[in-house]
Amino acid sequence: DGGITQSPKYLFRKEGQNVTLSCEQNLNHDAMYWYRQDPGQGLRLIYYSQIVNDFQKGDIAEGYSVSREKKESFPLTVTSAQKNPTAFYLCASTETGILGDQPQHFGDGTRLSIL
Amino acid sequence: AQKVTQAQTEISVVEKEDVTLDCVYETRDTTYYLFWYKQPPSGELVFLIRRNSFDEQNEISGRYSWNFQKSTSSFNFTITASQVVDSAVYFCALMAGGGADGLTFGKGTHLIIQP
Numbered sequence: 560d561g562g563i564t565q566s567p568k569y570l571f572r573k574e575g576q577n578v579t580l581s582c583e584q585n586l587n588h589d590a591m592y593w594y595r596q597d598p599g600q601g602l603r604l605i606y607y608s609q610i611v612n613d614f615q616k617g618d619i620a621e622g623y624s625v626s627r628e629k630k631e632s633f634p635l636t637v638t639s640a641q642k643n644p645t646a647f648y649l650c651a652s653t654e655t656g657i658l659g660d661q662p663q664h665f666g667d668g669t670r671l672s673i674l
Numbered sequence: 675a676q677k678v679t680q681a682q683t684e685i686s687v688v689e690k691e692d693v694t695l696d697c698v699y700e701t702r703d704t705t706y707y708l709f710w711y712k713q714p715p716s717g718e719l720v721f722l723i724r725r726n727s728f729d730e731q732n733e734i735s736g737r738y739s740w741n742f743q744k745s746t747s748s749f750n751f752t753i754t755a756s757q758v759v760d761s762a763v764y765f766c767a768l769m770a771g772g773g774a775d776g777l778t779f780g781k782g783t784h785l786i787i788q789p
Contacts, residue, residue, distance in 0.1 A: 592776045599683070601765060601779035602719075617776060647717065651776075662709060663777060665719035 561586045565650050565666035571674050572637065572644060580635045580669045582650035589654070591633035592663065595619060596647040605648075608633055637671065645673050676701045678768050680780035687756055688788050695751045695783045697766030703727075706770035708742065708749045709777065713763040722764075725749065753785075761787045 563584045572578045584591065590609045594602035604617030608627040622641025627633055633652075637644045647670050651663040677700040687693045699708065710722040723733060725742050733740045737754045753760055763784050767777040 594776075594779075599781065601678070601680075601781040602767075602777070603779075604776040607776050649719065651719075662721040662724050664721070665711075668717045670717075 563650055563652055563664055563666035565648075565669050567669060568667065570669055570671045572671060573674050575639045577636055577638050578671070580637070580648055580650075580671070582633045582635065582666060584631050584633075584650075584652045584664075584666075586652055586654070586664060587630070588652035588664070589630070590652060591627070592651040592653075593617075593623070593625065593633070593635045594649045594651065596649060596668075602649060605635065644671055646671060676703075676706075676768050676770050676778040678766050678778050678780035680764075680766055680783050682783045683781070684784040684786065686786040686788060689758055690755050692752060692754050693756050693785065695753075695764050695766075695785065697749045697751065697780060699747050699749065699766070699768045701768060701770040703770040706768060709767040709769070710740065710749075710751050711765045711767060713765065713782070715762070719765070722751075756785075756787045758787050758789055761785060 566581045592607040593605040595605055596602050603619050605623050606614055606617050606625040608614035611627055611630050614625050614627050624636045647668050649668045650666045653663045654661045679698045706727045708725045712720045730742050739752045741750045763782045765782045766780045769777050
């Protein structure tokens with residue numbers, strides 16, 4: 560079945576450590592997104608990519624980095640510069656990133672915690 | 675800039691009652707899209723509906739209905755004859771400006787349906 564796969568489901572980070580969250584989609588979607596969700600809050604956009612080898616900062620990009628080397632993959636690295644990384648991270652994709660009329664499909668999320 | 679406000683943080687009703695979730699949005703764009711997503715306890719986001727700014731027709735899908743009113747910048751969601759399985763966090767979201775920069779989410783409404 561087509562969909563978005565995020566891994567791992569749970570992740571723990573030590574102080575000063577970088578960690579990478581995986582996001583893979585087999586929907587052949589052009590655009591991919593990373594959101595962060597904090598308890599009692601809505602989702603906030605971290606980074607997005609409309610096409611391979613191109614990505615843009617969202618509202619809260621500081622302390623994060625991404626790459627888009629393949630259409631189906633959009634990994635997110637939480638760097639040591641991100642001082643409050645504990646959150647639920649959701650990856651999304653959409654068929655056409657510029658028309659705005661297609662719903663975003665979401666993965667099941669990765670819950671990141673600090674040790 | 676876009677903004678979505680879901681003033682109801684939490685709503686609790688008894689099963690079979692009708693319940694309305696409010697959503698008010700702000701945007702300067704004339705073309706935009708509104709979405710509702712459901713987030714069950716498992717965490718994934720489930721797409722419910724998409725509405726564009728030129729279509730003010732209300733929509734009904736089974737027990738779900740949506741009331742879009744541009745005059746009040748509102749896109750409210752009603753569940754008729756609620757069921758325990760409807761318990762979840764519901765997010766209203768806005769995409770404007772061509773959709774390039776992802777969705778702007780409200781903070782969500784936690785709906786609790788008591789048996």
